[in-house]
Amino acid sequence: MxxxxxxxxxxxxxxxxxxxxxxxxxxxxxxxxxxxxxxxxxxxxxxxxxxxxxxxxxxxxxxxxxxxxxxxxxxxxxxxxxxxxxxxxxxxxxxxxxxxxxxxxxxxxFHQRGYFRGLLDGDGSVGFTRTGAPFVGFVTASSSLADFFCSTVRTVSGALRTPKRNTRDDVFSLIVANDPAARLAEWAYPPGCFALDRKRLAAESVAAWRRPPGMRARPLLGKRSWSAEEDAIALSSTVKEAARVLGRTESAVVIRRWRLRHADGTDA
Incomplete structure (x- = not known):
């Protein structure tokens, strides 16, 4: 075995x-x-x-x-x-x-949420800026990991990030803030998950953040909404079959299924 x-x-x-x-x-x-x-x-x-x-x-x-x-x-x-x-x-x-x-x-x-959380615990950061804005960040020299981070961020939160190496260190320094960060932290660090305690606690605080009254929300670029029919297919089919029928990635289907079941109060 x-x-x-x-x-x-x-x-x-x-x-x-x-x-x-x-x-x-x-x-x-x-x-x-x-x-x-x-x-x-x-x-x-x-x-x-x-x-x-x-x-x-x-x-x-x-x-x-x-x-x-x-x-x-x-x-x-x-x-x-x-x-x-x-x-x-x-x-x-x-x-x-x-x-x-x-x-x-x-x-x-592989289990996308667990893998993503492991990357964050290793080379990521979760917390608040000096001005009180919640954020989730990730630094890597690997273009494959940068693509994975950006793809996961877009699927989970709707925020579009384009990986680009910085000129000083030749690494990818990626970050999401505010509402997308709160959604990402809630998804990546569910209650009782295997994780660094300090980052799990930071993620709980980020996930609990709510936009202050009067604070303008930035539009999410490139987000493709889910219809009720697509949700039904995602829940009733295998991940591979749903991805093929809907023209979406398997990771997108996995995360959508988790969000639907989480919203219903059932196990992810």
């Missing part, structure tokens, strides 16, 4: 987190290791990772060192050496060594 099941939300979350904050190292022969290093304050998440892959031995350690920003920076590292697990990581889109420009969403079926 496979160790990693990308149809599971928490496993897809793990892949998104690993692609942004993890490192896969291949040594001589079959030697190697997979690690995720986070700030010490986030050690609780790393301590919960073993429950995702029962029967596969892993460990968590901490270290304190001097960095450019602190003389006593403490980090926590989750480590696993299992060869079968490392091979599955590669098949899920995690190349050994430097990966910032190469990583891309998994090729096969």
């Amino acid at each position: 496979p160790i990693i099941d990308l149809t599971r939300e928490d496993h897809s979350y793990f892949i998104g987190l690993f692609q942004t904050d993890g490192h896969l190292e291949s040594g001589k022969g079959q030697k190697g290791k997979a690690t995720i290093e986070l700030a010490g304050v986030d050690i609780d998440l790393l301590m919960r990772l073993p429950q995702l892959f029962e029967g596969v031995r892993s460990s968590v350690s901490t270290r304190t060192r001097t960095t450019n920003f602190s003389s006593d920076y403490t980090s926590a590292t989750w480590r696993i050496c299992n060869l079968a697990f490392r091979r599955e990581l590669e098949s899920c889109g995690v190349p050994p060594g430097r990966k910032s420009n190469q990583v891309a969403p998994p090729v096969g079926p």
Whole structure:
């Protein structure tokens, strides 16, 4: 049986987190290791990772060192050496060594919301600007991840973002604010989800934001509305069949089904 099941939300979350904050190292022969290093304050998440892959031995350690920003920076590292697990990581889109420009969403079926949340926990930001505007941001060097972020943002919130590298760092710095950010945060961080506690709490505050009276709403560009007939097809057909019939992407169908069921108070 496979160790990693990308149809599971928490496993897809793990892949998104690993692609942004993890490192896969291949040594001589079959030697190697997979690690995720986070700030010490986030050690609780790393301590919960073993429950995702029962029967596969892993460990968590901490270290304190001097960095450019602190003389006593403490980090926590989750480590696993299992060869079968490392091979599955590669098949899920995690190349050994430097990966910032190469990583891309998994090729096969995966849980889009979990994967998206993993990317945000790794290289994203959720919170409020100094003026009190809610936002969700994501920074990446991968054009594939930038496209995925923008596609998901458009499907979930209706906001159109065009990925473009900045001239200073040659990376994509993407952000949505106000109403689209609130909708995106609510979708990406449902109650009880597997996530960094600090970002989950920030997402709850962003999701609860409401536009102040008199604040003008910006029009959402490129949004294609759903009709009652399309909703019925999305709910009654498989994702693949609904996407084919409606001329939409499978990810759009998945998110629409979630929003409809969430609105009805049923499980997503």
